Amino acid sequence: MHIFTRPILEINLFNLLENFNQLTKLAKNSIPAAVIKDDAYGLGAEIVAKTLYKKANCRHFFVAHAIEGERIRNKVPDAQIFVLQGIGEDSLACFEQNHLIPVISSPQMFEFWKVHKISGIKPVIHIETGLNRLGFREWDLEKLSADDIKEFSMVMSHLACGDEKDHFMNKHQLENFNRLKQKYFPLLPASLAASDGVFLGQDFQQDMVRLGAAMYGLNTAPYRENQMKNVIYLKAPVLQIEDLPQGEFVGYSATYRANSNRKIAIISIGYGDGIPRSLSNVGKVFFKSKNQLFEARIIGRISMDNIICDVTNVEDLNVGDWCYLLDDFYTLDDMGRDAGTIGYEIVSRIGKNTRYIRHYINE
Amino acid sequence: MHIFTRPILEINLFNLLENFNQLTKLAKNSIPAAVIKDDAYGLGAEIVAKTLYKKANCRHFFVAHAIEGERIRNKVPDAQIFVLQGIGEDSLACFEQNHLIPVISSPQMFEFWKVHKISGIKPVIHIETGLNRLGFREWDLEKLSADDIKEFSMVMSHLACGDEKDHFMNKHQLENFNRLKQKYFPLLPASLAASDGVFLGQDFQQDMVRLGAAMYGLNTAPYRENQMKNVIYLKAPVLQIEDLPQGEFVGYSATYRANSNRKIAIISIGYGDGIPRSLSNVGKVFFKSKNQLFEARIIGRISMDNIICDVTNVEDLNVGDWCYLLDDFYTLDDMGRDAGTIGYEIVSRIGKNTRYIRHYINE
Numbered sequence: 001m002h003i004f005t006r007p008i009l010e011i012n013l014f015n016l017l018e019n020f021n022q023l024t025k026l027a028k029n030s031i032p033a034a035v036i037k038d039d040a041y042g043l044g045a046e047i048v049a050k051t052l053y054k055k056a057n058c059r060h061f062f063v064a065h066a067i068e069g070e071r072i073r074n075k076v077p078d079a080q081i082f083v084l085q086g087i088g089e090d091s092l093a094c095f096e097q098n099h100l101i102p103v104i105s106s107p108q109m110f111e112f113w114k115v116h117k118i119s120g121i122k123p124v125i126h127i128e129t130g131l132n133r134l135g136f137r138e139w140d141l142e143k144l145s146a147d148d149i150k151e152f153s154m155v156m157s158h159l160a161c162g163d164e165k166d167h168f169m170n171k172h173q174l175e176n177f178n179r180l181k182q183k184y185f186p187l188l189p190a191s192l193a194a195s196d197g198v199f200l201g202q203d204f205q206q207d208m209v210r211l212g213a214a215m216y217g218l219n220t221a222p223y224r225e226n227q228m229k230n231v232i233y234l235k236a237p238v239l240q241i242e243d244l245p246q247g248e249f250v251g252y253s254a255t256y257r258a259n260s261n262r263k264i265a266i267i268s269i270g271y272g273d274g275i276p277r278s279l280s281n282v283g284k285v286f287f288k289s290k291n292q293l294f295e296a297r298i299i300g301r302i303s304m305d306n307i308i309c310d311v312t313n314v315e316d317l318n319v320g321d322w323c324y325l326l327d328d329f330y331t332l333d334d335m336g337r338d339a340g341t342i343g344y345e346i347v348s349r350i351g352k353n354t355r356y357i358r359h360y361i362n363e
Numbered sequence: 364m365h366i367f368t369r370p371i372l373e374i375n376l377f378n379l380l381e382n383f384n385q386l387t388k389l390a391k392n393s394i395p396a397a398v399i400k401d402d403a404y405g406l407g408a409e410i411v412a413k414t415l416y417k418k419a420n421c422r423h424f425f426v427a428h429a430i431e432g433e434r435i436r437n438k439v440p441d442a443q444i445f446v447l448q449g450i451g452e453d454s455l456a457c458f459e460q461n462h463l464i465p466v467i468s469s470p471q472m473f474e475f476w477k478v479h480k481i482s483g484i485k486p487v488i489h490i491e492t493g494l495n496r497l498g499f500r501e502w503d504l505e506k507l508s509a510d511d512i513k514e515f516s517m518v519m520s521h522l523a524c525g526d527e528k529d530h531f532m533n534k535h536q537l538e539n540f541n542r543l544k545q546k547y548f549p550l551l552p553a554s555l556a557a558s559d560g561v562f563l564g565q566d567f568q569q570d571m572v573r574l575g576a577a578m579y580g581l582n583t584a585p586y587r588e589n590q591m592k593n594v595i596y597l598k599a600p601v602l603q604i605e606d607l608p609q610g611e612f613v614g615y616s617a618t619y620r621a622n623s624n625r626k627i628a629i630i631s632i633g634y635g636d637g638i639p640r641s642l643s644n645v646g647k648v649f650f651k652s653k654n655q656l657f658e659a660r661i662i663g664r665i666s667m668d669n670i671i672c673d674v675t676n677v678e679d680l681n682v683g684d685w686c687y688l689l690d691d692f693y694t695l696d697d698m699g700r701d702a703g704t705i706g707y708e709i710v711s712r713i714g715k716n717t718r719y720i721r722h723y724i725n726e
Contacts, residue, residue: 003451038635272401
């Protein structure tokens with residue numbers, strides 16, 4: 001018998017590279033840029049950037065904040081690093097020191113840029129086409145002078161519903177984008193598609209695609225089976241197995257009651273490790289035993305450090321065995337759906353915790 | 364006009380100390396131990412431990428994992444550090460090197476301990492009294508020998524419903540605890556109460572109280588007004604303000620549609636910074652303007668880096684102004700409730716993100 005206490009997080013960089021290469025082939029007429037904001041969706045921006053730079057020859061990266069660009073600069077010395085949230089007083093020095101390219105999303109930010117221009121840097125202009133998030137509206141574009149327009153090196157926008165193939169918004173945004181680009185920036189290269197947009201075809205791919213979620217294994221085209229490889233594997237040890245007599249309650253606020261005698265396992269992972277508490281009494285975990293995969297229901301409230309699950313039907317389970325929380329057979333998308341959210345939020349959350357034993361495969 | 368891009372997280376250590384001292388007074392006959400697992404609920408275990416050690420003379424700390432004990436050991440050189448998840452093959456060396464005290468929660472872990480005992484360390488035994496999570500059941504206790512019982516330095520358990528004053532489970536667990544303690548460990552000091560248990564009175568406080576959630580400002584006695592001071596303050600800059608014409612959609616999957624002309628603000632913070640995506644179309648944020656506090660509804664889906672809110676009724680708002688997400692007037696408990704969870708999960712999540720400009724007040 002073994003006793004372990006720490007969960008293990010495995011990030012498969014080989015699969016991540018395969019995904020990147022597959023997406024690159026799908027958008028073969030576009031420059032592939034890697035989106036590694038939010039610490040590469042929690043998977044570790046430095047190592048992901050280095051891997052893509054060295055093994056996939058990637059030379060274009062998107063981050064959200066300048067500080068994220070600073071963290072990867074020495075891993076991708078001659079790459080272009082675009083900063084989606086743009087530039088401000090709190091990041092100007094960071095842009096200068098690390099030669100980062102701001103994405104300018106509003107007239108006010110553009111005024112700031114014109115005062116604080118960094119020599120050798122030409123920003124990207126973000127235009128709004130239907131998401132109604134960041135970006136110049138057409139009424140803002142109308143006010144740009146010919147000289148203003150020469151400031152920019154690329155025009156970009158972002159899709160609202162790219163993961164729904166037939167959503168009217170896609171066509172609406174593509175038409176808006178092409179029209180605004182032709183009217184205001186006919187000479188600039190253009191970027192519209194993130195991972196989801198890549199699957200919508202060449203019209204959407206334009207000159208540069210921004211590969212994020214799908215590279216990390218998420219299904220950004222959920223109207224058909226996921227063609228990406230899973231990148232993240234998470235398991236935690238069984239700390240204890242006990243009988244749960246009929247009538248007993250489980251967990252905080254006693255939200256689960258046993259209607260019959262059950263067997264429960266206490267797992268050494270909880271919402272403090274990034275497992276959404278909304279999986280309480282709803283989610284599932286897995287065990288491997290006797291060459292079989294067993295599913296077990298999470299019962300009671302998930303707590304900060306522990307999950308309790310019903311293992312009555314799991315054969316031959318022992319303390320020290322592994323409980324599987326994310327794997328090829330239960331992915332980020334699956335957990336996201338069960339938790340009432342999306343895989344993006346799951347991965348962004350899990351990777352930031354420091355209690356895991358963390359392995360990178362094929363580093 | 365100003366342009367900022369990064370959110371700012373402020374942790375008020377003065378208030379944290381006040382909370383600790385207030386709780387210590389409430390449990391004046393018990394030893395106060397600080398629970399700083401999960402990186403001090405995300406607030407930074409090293410700095411919280413150091414503060415409590417130096418300024419509140421705290422000499423007893425609880426963490427979940429040995430690795431968390433290692434991270435604070437040099438800040439609290441002669442303190443007792445208890446490890447709630449216990450000891451295993453993956454943590455044995457860490458226990459030895461850092462002189463950590465395991466909480467033993469199962470017969471199997473106790474067998475492991477007996478083989479791998481660390482000289483000079485006497486573990487705590489965790490007994491189960493109604494939560495049905497970790498801990499020796501009575502049928503496990505019956506098998507302990509007199510010599511076994513001498514191994515331990517303290518007996519502890521944990522409440523399931525301590526935040527509900529009149530829940531039958533509290534009395535049930537207290538009776539169970541006192542009975543099992545008397546029967547099996549009559550000579551040992553005892554610990555039953557976390558923050559919530561402190562408010563249930565002296566019977567629950569026993570010899571040591573484990574102060575966590577309430578110290579961080581959470582209301583662990585939500586049947587009455589919070590008596591703790593708020594510890595965490597979070598604000599993010601307004602990146603852009605735009606008109607939203609009637610009929611327009613907002614955000615991913617177009618989940619919000621404007622029924623009249625609105626004014627929206629795009630804020631530089633998202634679920635990648637730990638703001639729960641479940642606040643989409645439900646949550647609220649705040650602005651300070653003209654000596655007034657304005658509330659604004661979050662509209663559309665929260666995305667990884669941005670929140671969009673309806674600022675139609677916010678007077679005199681400008682790009683670069685601050686949007687307040689957590690403050691005295693909207694606390695972790697408030698955000699937890701609005702997000703369909705609890706403040707514990709919010710704080711544990713937010714503090715782990717590295718894009719914030721982070722300030723500690725009264726460091």
